[in-house]
Amino acid sequence: xxxxxxxxxxxxxxxxxxxxxxxxxxxxxxxxxxIKIKCLKLxxxxxxELIKFNQSLKYKPVSPFRIAWEADSDWEPEDPSQIKxxxxxxxxxxxxxxxGIIIRSSGYIEAVKSSSTYSFLSDNTFILxxxxxxxxxxxxxWFISKNVRCRSSVVYTSEGTGILQTSFASExxxxxxxx
Amino acid sequence: xxxxxxxxxxxxxxxxxxxxxxxxxxxxxxxxxxIKIKCLKLxxxxxxELIKFNQSLKYKPVSPFRIAWEADSDWEPEDPSQIKxxxxxxxxxxxxxxxGIIIRSSGYIEAVKSSSTYSFLSDNTFILxxxxxxxxxxxxxWFISKNVRCRSSVVYTSEGTGILQTSFASExxxxxxxx
Numbered sequence: 001x002x003x004x005x006x007x008x009x010x011x012x013x014x015x016x017x018x019x020x021x022x023x024x025x026x027x028x029x030x031x032x033x034x035i036k037i038k039c040l041k042l043x044x045x046x047x048x049e050l051i052k053f054n055q056s057l058k059y060k061p062v063s064p065f066r067i068a069w070e071a072d073s074d075w076e077p078e079d080p081s082q083i084k085x086x087x088x089x090x091x092x093x094x095x096x097x098x099x100g101i102i103i104r105s106s107g108y109i110e111a112v113k114s115s116s117t118y119s120f121l122s123d124n125t126f127i128l129x130x131x132x133x134x135x136x137x138x139x140x141x142w143f144i145s146k147n148v149r150c151r152s153s154v155v156y157t158s159e160g161t162g163i164l165q166t167s168f169a170s171e172x173x174x175x176x177x178x179x
Numbered sequence: 180x181x182x183x184x185x186x187x188x189x190x191x192x193x194x195x196x197x198x199x200x201x202x203x204x205x206x207x208x209x210x211x212x213x214i215k216i217k218c219l220k221l222x223x224x225x226x227x228e229l230i231k232f233n234q235s236l237k238y239k240p241v242s243p244f245r246i247a248w249e250a251d252s253d254w255e256p257e258d259p260s261q262i263k264x265x266x267x268x269x270x271x272x273x274x275x276x277x278x279g280i281i282i283r284s285s286g287y288i289e290a291v292k293s294s295s296t297y298s299f300l301s302d303n304t305f306i307l308x309x310x311x312x313x314x315x316x317x318x319x320x321w322f323i324s325k326n327v328r329c330r331s332s333v334v335y336t337s338e339g340t341g342i343l344q345t346s347f348a349s350e351x352x353x354x355x356x357x358x
Contacts, residue, residue: 017207019198019200019209019347021198023327023349023351026211028198028209032205121300121301121302122300123300125300127302144317144333144342144345145342148202148342150331150333150345152347154323166347166349168329168331168345168347170202
């Protein structure tokens with residue numbers, strides 16, 4: 001699958017149910033949230049600025065998009081990765097038709113600009129790997145119907161040996177006027 | 180990946196954290212459980228009996244195993260698929276090196292003997308599809324380290340159109356004397 005198709009399929013407003021598993025403590029977290037994914041133009045000023053900061057990339061950017069999220073839960077963690085709302089811009093740079101690099105205006109896990117590698121499995125499951133300063137995350141997203149997708153993530157320690165957390169989200173697209 | 184390797188990797192005792200998402204009601208369920216996976220011999224009487232009930236299968240059985248599970252939770256649903264403990268025997272019949280059929284002494288979703296098809300994705304994620312009388316389930320299992328695996332499932336209506344439930348389990352292998 002091409003990243004352009006994947007981004008186009010993902011555009012819209014999604015109601016997310018997300019469960020987090022802290023493996024060491026056997027603790028569950030659950031978060032209801034709203035996620036908005038919107039395609040952007042390559043000449044959008046925020047897009048061109050983010051590209052300017054990554055001039056060393058020799059590949060051609062395609063299908064930039066914005067993700068905005070807002071948690072419904074009353075859960076207020078100290079961890080800045082778990083903030084209740086936010087948004088970031090992502091820009092894919094395909095290397096081949098089924099893998100490439102994605103740059104992001106701010107990461108989910110640690111709030112810094114980050115770059116990730118992506119690839120697609122044989123059934124079009126999207127895999128995104130991001131190296132942060134203190135952790136590595138692997139996210140996988142797969143559509144189980146046109147309007148329902150699953151998203152799992154694993155956060156490893158930066159050495160890649162320990163597993164800090166896993167999570168799983170079920171995301172259902174809904175129609176709304178404020179897309 | 181071959182099913183024989185996958186079964187061998189899965190043998191052991193696992194502590195499971197499982198989250199269920201009822202999409203229509205936006206309800207979460209969470210279950211702590213203990214799962215034991217044990218390889219069996221092909222001449223085990225329960226294995227030979229299950230094979231006898233499936234004589235129409237023209238493939239050669241390999242790596243039979245038993246899964247036993249016991250929930251730690253105090254959650255007592257009426258749905259018989261969600262019983263607190265149980266066990267079943269599974270027998271793979273490879274068709275090619277990365278796909279085949281699995282027969283099972285009793286299914287998870289509806290408590291009847293069932294047969295499933297399995298396959299492996301390009302990263303060795305194991306996919307198991309089972310058609311029950313009233314539903315279809317798709318389960319995927321992938322190892323995120325030697326001793327941690329993730330298991331997601333989706334339950335569709337038998338027409339394959341509606342999605343009844345998704346779930347996700349994080350399973351951590353532990354050592355114990357009663358393997």
